[in-house]
Amino acid sequence: MTMMKTARIHEFGDASVIRNDTVPRPRPAFGEVLVRVAATSFNPTEAALRAGMLQAFLPVDLPYPLGWDVAGTVAEIGAGAQGFAVGDRVMGWLDSGAAAEYVRAPVAVLVAVPDAVPLANAAALPLAGLTAWQAVLKHGKVAAGQRVLVNGAGGGIGGFVTQLAKYAGAEVIATAGSRSAEAVQRQGADRVIDYTAGPVGSSLDGPVDTLLNLVPMSPPDASALAPLVRPGGRIVSIATPVESAADAGVTAMHMVARNDVAHLTALVELVEAGVVAIDISESRPLTDLADVHRLSEAGRTRGKVIIIP
Structure with a gap:
């Protein structure tokens, strides 16, 4: 044997x-x-x-x-x-x-x-890439010209989220700590906010179209992110749900990644083409x-x- x-x-x-x-x-x-x-x-x-x-x-x-x-x-x-x-x-x-x-x-x-x-x-x-693909393109519906906030871009999923949002044509604002800020910039973030320096909203110059939350946090901290999204925008969280007020006109969802070979194949093609690292x-x-x-x-x-x- x-x-x-x-x-x-x-x-x-x-x-x-x-x-x-x-x-x-x-x-x-x-x-x-x-x-x-x-x-x-x-x-x-x-x-x-x-x-x-x-x-x-x-x-x-x-x-x-x-x-x-x-x-x-x-x-x-x-x-x-x-x-x-x-x-x-x-x-x-x-x-x-x-x-x-x-x-x-x-x-x-x-x-x-x-x-x-x-x-x-x-x-x-596979797991991190599929999660990012589905958060950005399937559920987030990120498109060219949008402003996207990636909360927690320094993790394994965050790197793929940042790159896919840039691939979709968005302006990407990402939160990260000092240990990962350089890598997040290398992955295409237009701006990196140090999440340890204070509330994220204080560093934004206006609302975003889409919030992609990758960070587990307390419900009050999660709720504080919702007003950063403009009316008609979208919130997708793979961690703590970020609930938007009913009258805010924001679509909010909590997602769990699905094992999808078609999505993984498309992602591999982007890696092979040098679009995603x-x-x-x-x-x-x-x-x-x-x-x-x-x-x-x-x-x-x-x-x-x-x-x-």
Whole structure:
């Protein structure tokens, strides 16, 4: 029996519950391929899952193998799996298990990785990129000539949100801390507001057309953002909902990203064309995954961190 390394949790708790286990290498089921993992990427929501905070609406069984994003090469083809061959470079968003040397993956959620894109870096794209795509283009309906405020642009999703809003032709005003301000400017923000310097509204010279909120915050702080949007504008939040007054004429919604291969394919095309860049802030080995969780929860990570098995 061939064995492999994987990162799993056997109980909910702090980052110390993450274990590096040795388990049998899986075999692909019907409609699946086995992917030799080049990298997964860390998403802060995985820390919330690890802590047990998501069990009410995203219940998982234990032991639970970590890792949602995957990039790698096809190592084995399961029965009924079509569209890929052994050796193909692929990426996708999985339900679990990408923090490992190998993982089973349904072909229905995979897309090809172009040769021009470093394979390990591609692992940073699926969940964060899809969230950004749907926030900016599907729900935010960002268009040329609009003023867009990206609240929390320094995170992994924020980098893609900023770039996609610029791609759509908007003027982008982004909030970020000093650690990420330079990266946010590099990603195309026309103006960066230091969120630690005071209320965001005090630094704006007029209302915006669209607010894209990526930051968990208290309900009162979230409510304070709503008046920054003009009547007829839009608010899309992937974190704390930002409610607008009923008579303000603002469309407000809280969104949860959907795994959509068509959106991911379109996003990959923009990456291949050089329109969207994958900004990797750090690369860490699988054995460091618990440390990455700790750093994220302490607010000490920036952008996307990839994990190499």
